[in-house]
Structure formats: C-alpha cells, structure tokens
Amino acid sequence: MTADRTLAVADGRSTLAYVRGLLAGRHWALAGVVTILFGGAALGLVVPWGFGAMVDTAIDSGSTADIARIGIAMAVAALGSAVLTGLGVALSAQLFETALARLREDMVGAALALPQSRVEEAGSGDLVSRATDDVEVVSEAIATGVPMLSRSAFTVVVTAIGFAALDWRFLAVIVVIVPVYWFAMRMFLTVAPPVYRGERAAMARRAHHVLGAVRGLATVHAFGLVGRSAERIDAGSWGVVKWSMRARITNNRLFGRLNFAEFLGMATIVIVGFLLVDAGSATVGAATTAMLLFLRLFDPIAGLLLVMDPIQSGAASLSRIVGVIGDGEGPPEDAVAVGSGARRLQTDAVTFRYHRDARTVLHEVSIVVEPGETVAVVGSSGAGKTTLAALLAGIHEPESGTITVGDVDLRDLAIDERPVLVTQEVHVFSGPLIDDLRLTAPDATPDQVRSALEAVGAWEWVALLPDGLETVVGAGGHALTPMREQQIALARLMLLDPPVVIFDEATADADSADADVLEDGAQAALEGRTALVIAHRLTQAARADRILVMEGGRIVENGTHDALRRAGGRYAELWSAWSRFRG
Numbered sequence: 001m002t003a004d005r006t007l008a009v010a011d012g013r014s015t016l017a018y019v020r021g022l023l024a025g026r027h028w029a030l031a032g033v034v035t036i037l038f039g040g041a042a043l044g045l046v047v048p049w050g051f052g053a054m055v056d057t058a059i060d061s062g063s064t065a066d067i068a069r070i071g072i073a074m075a076v077a078a079l080g081s082a083v084l085t086g087l088g089v090a091l092s093a094q095l096f097e098t099a100l101a102r103l104r105e106d107m108v109g110a111a112l113a114l115p116q117s118r119v120e121e122a123g124s125g126d127l128v129s130r131a132t133d134d135v136e137v138v139s140e141a142i143a144t145g146v147p148m149l150s151r152s153a154f155t156v157v158v159t160a161i162g163f164a165a166l167d168w169r170f171l172a173v174i175v176v177i178v179p180v181y182w183f184a185m186r187m188f189l190t191v192a193p194p195v196y197r198g199e200r201a202a203m204a205r206r207a208h209h210v211l212g213a214v215r216g217l218a219t220v221h222a223f224g225l226v227g228r229s230a231e232r233i234d235a236g237s238w239g240v241v242k243w244s245m246r247a248r249i250t251n252n253r254l255f256g257r258l259n260f261a262e263f264l265g266m267a268t269i270v271i272v273g274f275l276l277v278d279a280g281s282a283t284v285g286a287a288t289t290a291m292l293l294f295l296r297l298f299d300p301i302a303g304l305l306l307v308m309d310p311i312q313s314g315a316a317s318l319s320r321i322v323g324v325i326g327d328g329e330g331p332p333e334d335a336v337a338v339g340s341g342a343r344r345l346q347t348d349a350v351t352f353r354y355h356r357d358a359r360t361v362l363h364e365v366s367i368v369v370e371p372g373e374t375v376a377v378v379g380s381s382g383a384g385k386t387t388l389a390a391l392l393a394g395i396h397e398p399e400s401g402t403i404t405v406g407d408v409d410l411r412d413l414a415i416d417e418r419p420v421l422v423t424q425e426v427h428v429f430s431g432p433l434i435d436d437l438r439l440t441a442p443d444a445t446p447d448q449v450r451s452a453l454e455a456v457g458a459w460e461w462v463a464l465l466p467d468g469l470e471t472v473v474g475a476g477g478h479a480l481t482p483m484r485e486q487q488i489a490l491a492r493l494m495l496l497d498p499p500v501v502i503f504d505e506a507t508a509d510a511d512s513a514d515a516d517v518l519e520d521g522a523q524a525a526l527e528g529r530t531a532l533v534i535a536h537r538l539t540q541a542a543r544a545d546r547i548l549v550m551e552g553g554r555i556v557e558n559g560t561h562d563a564l565r566r567a568g569g570r571y572a573e574l575w576s577a578w579s580r581f582r583g
Ligand SMILES: Nc1ncnc2c1ncn2[C@@H]1O[C@H](COP(=O)(O)OP(=O)(O)OP(=O)(O)O)[C@@H](O)[C@H]1O
Pocket: 354, 355, 358, 361, 379, 380, 381, 382, 383, 384, 385, 386, 387, 388
C-alpha cells in the first residue's frame, strides 16, 4: 500500500559516504592535488620571509648583491607558488567537476528509476526541483567554493606554520583574531541566508508584476489599468530596493568585522614584535615577516568566510540529491529473470487503497491471463480498471495479495521483465522518427522498423512523410495526429517485443473513423503476447479471447463475449447500451 511520504533527504553520514564513493579510485589524484596546493602555499611564504631577510640584511649593512640574491629567490618562489597554486586549483576543479558529472548522472538515473507512485506521493515538483535547482546549487558551490577553499585553506594553514617557525609567540595573533572571525562568521551565516532569500523573492515578485503587465498589455490599456499596474511595479521595485539595502548592510557589517579583526591582528603583531625585538629575542626582519605574513591572510580568510554560504547551501542540496539517489526502490539487486516465451499473468486476492485513509479501490481481485491470451477488462467509470492496470505494471504495490508473472512475484522481477503498460498518453520524442521508434530497440534495422509500422497500419502515412523514417517529429518537428502517435506507440511496442502487455485504453483517444484502424493495429501488436486490455470501446473487448467485468473494485463477470451476452448480466447491459450508442 502506498503512504504519504516525501522524497528522502540523506543524513550527513550517508552524504559523506556517497561523496567518498564518488571520489573512490581517485585517492592518488586527490593526494596529488593536496601536495601541489600545499607546495604552492609553502613557496608563497618565501616572499614575506624575503622581505624580512632584506630588512635584516640592510640593518646588518649587507651588500647589494646579498639583497639582490634574496630578491631573485623571492621572485622564483613567487613564480613557483603561482604556477603550483594555479595547477592545484585547476586539477581540483577537474577532480570535483568529474565527480559532479557523475552526481548528475546518478541523479538522473535515480529519478528515472523512481517508481511513478513514489513521485506522485512526493509531488513531482519536489523531484524536479532536486534534479534542477539542487544540482545547480551544488555545481555553483563546487565551481566557486572548491577553488577558493583549496587556495585559502592551504594559505591559512601554511601561514600559521610560518608564524610558529618564525617565533611561536607570534601565534598570539591567532588567539586574538579567531574569536572575532568566529563571531563575524556566525552572524553572517545566521543573518545572510534569509536576507538573500528575501532579496531573490522580492526580485521574483517584481518580475511577476512586470511580466504580468507586459503580457496583459491589451487588457491593461482596455480597462485603464496603467496607473494601477505602475503602482504594483513600483511597490515590487521598492521591495527589491529594501531587500537589496538589507543585503548590502549585512555584507558591510561582515566586512566591518573583518576589518576590525585585521586591525586587532596588526596591532597584536606590532606589540608582540616590539616586545620581542626590544628583548633581543627577534630581529626587526622577523617582525616585518610576521606582519607581511598576516597581511597575506586577509584575502584568503575573507574568501573562506564568503564561500561558507554557498558551501552550506551546496551541502544541503547535496543531501537532498543523495536522498533521491538512495530512495530509488528500483529493481531488487537479485532481480529474477523469467526467460523468454509466453507467461501467465496472475493476481491473487489483490486489495489496494491509494492512501492509508482512503477507501479500498480493489477488493481481493483474483484474475488469470493465460500465456498468449488477450483478456479485456470493462466496467463503468471508477470501477478500478486503471488502478488494476497500474498494479499489474508495478506502478503501485498491492496492500495485500500477490501479483505474479510466469509464477514469479512482480516485485522480484527486473524492471525490463515487468509487464509493459501502454496508455493513451503517448509522448513523441523530438528527433527523426526512426530514432523515436528505436528507443525501445536501439539495434532494430530499418527493415524491422518498417515491418513494425506495417503491422500496426502506419507505414502508408510514414512512407509519404517528406523524409520518410528520417522525418523530424515531436516538438518543433512534423506534427502527428493523436491516432498516428498511438500507432507510433504500438510500433514501439512491437519492436520492444515484451511477453506481457497491459493496454490501458490505448486506443480510446481516436475518432471513431480511426478507431477500427487502431484496433487492428492493437490486435497485431498483441499477437502472441499475454495481454490485459482495459477497453473503453466494447468492440475492442469483443475481439478479446475473454472479458472480465469490473464494478466497485471487484470482478463481477468473467467469460467470452458471446457467453456474457447470453448470460444477460452487466456485460449484456453494457453491450446493448454501446450498440444503441453506435447506432
Ligand atoms: N491517484 C489517485 N488517488 C486517489 N484515488 C484515486 C486515484 N486514482 C483513482 N482513484 C480512485 O480510485 C477509484 C478507481 O479509479 P480508476 O481510475 O482505477 O477507475 P477506472 O475504472 O479506470 O475509471 P475510468 O474508466 O473512469 O478511468 C476511483 O474511485 C478513483 O476516484
């Protein structure tokens, strides 16, 4: 039975495990990136060290050649640092972009494998937003966050080591600035996200008013609504101004606190440097180096704080994506293959409700469709025919009872072994017609495609298309009538060649002029298969080997067309009403 539940959101541990899986086999590449970035950051220390050494050399009346040598060492180190950092950032971006590509693939694969019932329960909007917005947020976090994190984190760590190497007492600066940065970050991460969300929402409202006025310009003019429209747009724009001001104030507060931390740090280094030099335990050059080291930290620390927001959002989105990937109930690992050949389709006392609190839609339904047999299901609207079809195709699971295909439980079957459901909703994919038909059989030859089209009565019109099988159909291509789309669906089915088929009013959409052609096509497509046909047109039911009549979620009659008509029950009633209707 189905229950109300949204799509899962993975917890921290599962998300981390998934990320580890994404990077599996890339450990050496990751270690290489870390080493290169560490080397780049370490070489960067040579520049402030060089300046300090220059100061000490000048104080000690060293020669110009000594100073020049230090300058050359600094230049080489700066170049080396730039090259290594650039290489490290590029390699880390490549590493993470590759992981992102796999994440996208996994997400699309999982979304496509999700049972339709799960998507319906959770709401398709949730899935769409995870597949688009959340993937976008993660890629944004990776594109902006990873290079900044890689560069900044290593610079901060290596600089702290540099302080310690110079004189451990310079580390006092870290004790002074860390609390200020910590509070600045806490404030920013608490205040900024709702302000940015508010700003985006205000922009969306303004766009909504502007688009509404532009699209409905004729109505705006006709009813003299120009003034009111302008007022709404004004109000929307003013909302954007207010939220943008708040966002800028939030940013300025952050930068104000960062500047305060920088001031405190510099003052600490000046004081510690003065005391150390005064006590003779450090040189003026060392104090200069300490100050330059600290100045180098400004950009990386600000960068780290600013990427916290996208990284946080990225982590939240990643857990939503990993939730979907883990949620796929897909085919069981040890899915059973029942082999080729015709098979029996059977339900045993199947009961079903759409929701826990809803009424029962199917009551202990037991049916058997023998191998190769075509059984039609008829009944009044709301009898439960479509629900039965959905259960047989594995879209919903019974609350109780079992469904078996060739004596194997439906739940244990691989997805491509399950009965194929053909409904009246046919989607024609954009592209050459032959590609559309080959969706279900990529290796089919043009001759096989043509035979399938002939069998369902579609070759006559396909042959007359401007480019025959190569004609571009679907959105923006050659338009097809509903009947032709149905025929395409039947031809796809023939090419797929499944042993068990469920037709849910697959030919119901056609005009009566087209109905006979489609029914012939459907008959051909069902030849040799085990088929259950939900029939709206009773002529279609009359062609079946046997008919089941459904009412109120129960099978109330079972027999051939002739036998049921003679019995004078519900089917006979439906048939005479249908015959009168057809004249
Ligand atoms: N997604 C759903 N959620 C809740 N109830 C549903 C849902 N789909 C169908 N039902 C209910 O289940 C019952 C059986 O519907 P079903 O569509 O299976 O009947 P049907 O015989 O196929 O009818 P029709 O011929 O009109 O398509 C109806 O009462 C219907 O309101």
